[in-house]
Amino acid sequence: MDKLRMGVLGCSGHYSLRVSTPLKSSLLIEPYAVASRDAAKAKKYAKTWGFEKSYGSYEDLLSDPNVDFVYIPLPNHLHLQYIKKAADAGKAILCEKPLCLNAKEAAQAASYCQKKKVPLMEAFMYRFHPQWIRAYEIARSGELGEVMGTGGVFSYDNKDPSNIRNIASAGGGALLDIGCYTVSSARYLMGAEPKKVVANALRDSAFKTDTYVSAILDFGNGKSSTFTIGTQIFPYQRVTAYGTGGDLSIDVPFNMYGDVPGVVTVSQGVGTRVIQTEIADQYLLEFDSFAQALIEKTEVPTPIQDAINNMAVIDALFASASSGKWEAVAKL
Incomplete structure (x- = not known):
């Protein structure tokens, strides 16, 4: 072929x-x-x-x-x-x-x-990496009981004024660059869409971009996700899901290496286990999955409505950071 x-x-x-x-x-x-x-x-x-x-x-x-x-x-x-x-x-x-x-x-x-x-x-x-596929399976299986929330952190330190991530007119800033990951992963593990959000944001006085954001996504019925992101702080990333019967965490959720096993840590009443998933490059899996869909003339693996929904949450987060209030997530 x-x-x-x-x-x-x-x-x-x-x-x-x-x-x-x-x-x-x-x-x-x-x-x-x-x-x-x-x-x-x-x-x-x-x-x-x-x-x-x-x-x-x-x-x-x-x-x-x-x-x-x-x-x-x-x-x-x-x-x-x-x-x-x-x-x-x-x-x-x-x-x-x-x-x-x-x-x-x-x-x-x-x-x-x-x-x-x-x-x-x-x-x-990230969604194509085996560690995320396994985490999603565990979250949906009932092994953690009812998943009540997630927590995410994603940060790096970049103060270069010429870097595109620090140019407001080009769509720079923390929410659009890395907040999209913390929002996406929360929606993915929760298996639902948040109804309203609240956010606090710090902006760089020179760049005019958001550089530090903390947020809560309210999924209703007591379920919520929290995250913190930053573009001018120590580099770190982690995602955790919390359920009525246990929790799981992914230590390198987004910039996962392509030459070592993925790691998902799961804790329940009987103990804690560390699951190692196969060595895989998430970019190769992503591009090949997209290509396979084109070849077979099937739907692309990540539906485009998911992108619209993710942006709707980010829109609400920007609105909340400006208003200082809870903001509803629009349905498009």
């Missing part, structure tokens, strides 16, 4: 650091073309990371009939624009998280691609 030819919009540091090496093992995907608004930069990037073709504009790549699907790791504020352009070109789309800047844009992107009959998926790689 011929591999699907992938086009990448942008000379992404994320792609070169985390995706390029795993994809060398893919039996389904060929990194075929890369585009930049700087042709020389694209040519150098293509040579370094093994792309056959390079283009000096995103539009030129999208017009290449040999490109089967595109991966969009562009800055957040460009996602909707290039989702639409890729859809116009008839290309299937795997777009980095967050899908768009807000739920209204996410719903617009989903509707646009549906009308163009083009598959669209948000790239949340």
Whole structure:
């Protein structure tokens, strides 16, 4: 079977650091073309990371009939624009998280691609890792009793003013960059959508981006999730789920290494056990799962409504951080 030819919009540091090496093992995907608004930069990037073709504009790549699907790791504020352009070109789309800047844009992107009959998926790689699949199975099995809540922490330290994550106009800030993970994982483990949220946020006086956020997601019936995220504090991450009969935790929930087993720690009345899941690269699993859906012409593995729902929660968190009050989560 011929591999699907992938086009990448942008000379992404994320792609070169985390995706390029795993994809060398893919039996389904060929990194075929890369585009930049700087042709020389694209040519150098293509040579370094093994792309056959390079283009000096995103539009030129999208017009290449040999490109089967595109991966969009562009800055957040460009996602909707290039989702639409890729859809116009008839290309299937795997777009980095967050899908768009807000739920209204996410719903617009989903509707646009549906009308163009083009598959669209948000790239949340963590859900493909065996440690998360096992954690989800445990949470849903009843082994923890009734899951009443989750807690999450995700942080890093980045004070570079030129970094895209610190540029407000490009969709930078903690909630959009890493809060999307803590919201997504809470919804995933709870198996439900929060009804209302409350958040407290600290903003950088120069960047104008949110740099530290603490939040509560209220799922109703006494169930809630809490999380803390930060972009200017010590790097740390952890997710825990609490039930009436036990709890589980994942020590490296999001930036999991691809060359060591995943670890899920489960505690119940009879004791604590440490579950090691198979060694796997979550980016390879994510990209291959997306490609497999394209090949088999089935639904993409992460439904696009999930992206819309995640953005609706983030919208409510931004509103709460501004109002200082509980804010309802809109349904789109």
